[in-house]
Amino acid sequence: MQDCLIQTDEEVMLYRERMLEHFESGRSVIVPAKVTAASEIDIPFLFENAEISIVNLCRLTDSILMPSEANANGNRKYEFWLQDDFYRVIRSQAPSPYRAVYLQQDPLAVIIETQENEQGDRRLSRWVRRSKKQDLSLNIRWRYIEGEETEWHALDAHSPNDIHLLLQNGWRTLLTQVSVFEYYRRFIRPERIRALLSLPLAEPYDDFYDDDKSGFWSGSIYTAFRQPGVVRDGEEKPPCFLLAREKGEEMDIYHFVLEKDADGTEYVHILYQAENGYEHKAFPLWDPDKLKTAYWLFRMAERTLLSLNRSLLEGRAPYEAETFAIEYWEQKGYLR
Known part of the structure; x- marks a missing residue:
């Protein structure tokens, strides 16, 4: 069937x-x-075009992928690797507004950045006035990342052809990948995580840091639930829905964590943990293939949990449910 x-x-x-x-x-x-x-999956391209423009640079630096808190240098940034190529998007407010993209493909690097525009291109100036931003223009520099000559050079018609290729191909790839990352960030809405955490099915699994009471296996997928208000090591932890899948002797672990932006807007932060055990840290996920896997696993787990929850409310416990969970459901009247 x-x-x-x-x-x-x-x-x-x-x-x-x-x-x-x-x-x-x-x-x-x-x-x-x-x-x-x-x-x-048909993932939309979020940009009106793929041009290297101040409009697209501002869209990149205004992305929901940009962290809400600045680092010690006063910068905010997000960055990732695709195979051997490196991408970084930077935004800073001090001492003046600054936005930049850094692309690196061994042995070359290029940076596309804003600079204050004294005379100003009228077309750019009109856009800046509409967006209420300072009058800006683009500055593009390049360099070798190793060897004796690593200083920055202004991009011009005499720059190496490989630099022009890196600029064009790297910029387009960056826009495409940001579209992918934003799609997955928006696809799993916070209310879907909260709905799973609040299922009667999940109620007995109320100790995220206990191997027995954090969650359960359903086929080859393990699900765990960190409810709101959990405190560990003196710090309140955000709600989290965890999925793990065995792959031979290894295990893929995905954390779907409820976080808040600077303006208080809640979103789902997807983290990846390469090894089992709470002593191992989970990191933000920037791998497109693993993001796609997280997407499919979440859909599969959501469908499974909702089905198991319906069965529970009809009086049928999940197959191989633990004794403590069955006793809890009986006490709550879900099982008779």
Whole structure:
């Protein structure tokens, strides 16, 4: 039966709980010989065009990916690697507004940055006035990142051809990847995380830092719940929905954490943990492939948990549920 399968872009897995429902009701479970592959995600390009322009630079530095707090140097930035290429977006307010993009592809680097415009290009000036920003223009510099000559040079027609290629290709790639990262940031809304944390199914699993009471396995996926108000090491931790998947001897662990921007707007911060154990730190996820995996795993887990929760409210405990959880659900009247 098709509804006994869970499909992602990576694999097709059996939906164990749904299969058990079929068995218990006397229905057969037949895996189709052919399974339609999951469709590709259509991620919109967020920019009006791919031009190297002050408009697009400001859009990059105004991205929801930009952290709300500045570092020790007074800068805010986000950065990531794609294979051997490095991308960084910078924004600063002191001593004057400054925005920049840094692109690096061994052995070259280029920076596209704002500078105050004394005379000003009229077209840019009109845009700046409309946006109520200081009159700015773009300055582009390049350099070798190793060797004897590593000072910065102004970009001109005589600059190496590889620099022009890095500038054009790197800029377009940056805009595309920011579109991807913002899509996944917005796709999983905070209310979806809160809905999963508040399920009756999740209520017994109220100790995120206890191996037995943090969550449970459903097939090959482990889910854990950190409820609001949890304090650890004297610090209140934000609510979190955790997903883990075994891959041979390794494990992929994704944290979906509820955070707040500087203006108080709540969003879901996706973190990745490469090793099991609370002593291992989870880091912000900038890998497009792992983001896609996180997206599919979340959809799969959400679907599974909502189905298990419906079954629980109908009086059926999840398969292989722990004794303490069953006792809790019985006390709450979910099971009779």
